[in-house]
Amino acid sequence: MERPARSFPLDGSAGSGKLGGPDGWASLQALDASALAPALRTRLAEEWARDALFEHASVGSFDRFSLHLLAVAAPPSLVEEAHEAAIDEILHARLCFALASAFAGEPLGPGPLPLDGDVLGRLDLPSIAAAAVTEGCVGETIASLEAATALERATVPAVREALQQIADDEARHAELAWRFVRWALDSGGPAARAAIERAFRDALDAPRPPLPDEDPLVEGLAAHGRMSARQKGLNLEEGLVEVVEPAARALLGW
Numbered sequence: 001m002e003r004p005a006r007s008f009p010l011d012g013s014a015g016s017g018k019l020g021g022p023d024g025w026a027s028l029q030a031l032d033a034s035a036l037a038p039a040l041r042t043r044l045a046e047e048w049a050r051d052a053l054f055e056h057a058s059v060g061s062f063d064r065f066s067l068h069l070l071a072v073a074a075p076p077s078l079v080e081e082a083h084e085a086a087i088d089e090i091l092h093a094r095l096c097f098a099l100a101s102a103f104a105g106e107p108l109g110p111g112p113l114p115l116d117g118d119v120l121g122r123l124d125l126p127s128i129a130a131a132a133v134t135e136g137c138v139g140e141t142i143a144s145l146e147a148a149t150a151l152e153r154a155t156v157p158a159v160r161e162a163l164q165q166i167a168d169d170e171a172r173h174a175e176l177a178w179r180f181v182r183w184a185l186d187s188g189g190p191a192a193r194a195a196i197e198r199a200f201r202d203a204l205d206a207p208r209p210p211l212p213d214e215d216p217l218v219e220g221l222a223a224h225g226r227m228s229a230r231q232k233g234l235n236l237e238e239g240l241v242e243v244v245e246p247a248a249r250a251l252l253g254w
């Protein structure tokens with residue numbers, strides 16, 4: 001079987017890299033996919049590999065967040081949790097690579113993560129807090145809801161186990177972001193508040209693409225822990241309206 005991920009380079013997506021050699025990333029036990037229809041199996045390999053690369057990049061995101069926390073003299077509990085979250089993401093990447101490899105029928109792992117350019121970004125508190133709003137309060141919150149919904153619909157035990165771990169951890173990661181932003185709001189003065197408010201408004205007001213038609217493979221995908229593009233769009237809409245916006249209102253006193 002051809003390596004599925006060669007066809008999706010993930011340009012501009014959270015700095016994610018491309019697939020490379022397994023080098024131990026696919027070593028966790030997964031499942032036997034040999035009885036699945038080839039079209040579904042190929043899709044599952046592609047989709048789990050894509051997530052695996054995101055999880056691999058998330059290790060670096062939390063490493064960067066840890067440095068951001070040090071740069072703004074954040075409390076030790078936040079620094080500690082950011083480091084723990086980076087370790088969580090290593091497990092998420094391994095779980096996803098194990099599943100992707102089982103569906104692909106060959107071991108898959110990450111290629112080099114591109115770290116060229118200004119990886120750390122601006123290091124003032126307003127900029128760091130705004131990044132935490134976008135990536136954490138919004139991104140991790142939506143990701144945790146997505147993992148929880150995927151878990152609800154998944155029926156395959158190895159997939160459910162992986163999603164349970166990921167959903168629990170991502171919910172904690174989202175809470176960490178909200179706690180940091182609360183701290184930034186309390187200690188960062190008017191400039192931090194303005195940057196945080198702007199980042200929330202940008203995320204909540206961003207035009208959302210129209211929902212695509214339902215995927216013909218939707219049921220097989222769901223059983224194996226994957227949401228269709230349509231379901232992801234619905235999850236995003238619902239997560240922004242029902243979770244992120246009310247939490248942002250409560251945080252900011254809007």
Ligand SMILES: [Fe+2]
Pocket residue numbers: 055058088089092166170
């Ligand atoms: Fe993760």
Ligand SMILES: [Fe+2]
Pocket residue numbers: 058089140169170173
């Ligand atoms: Fe995460």
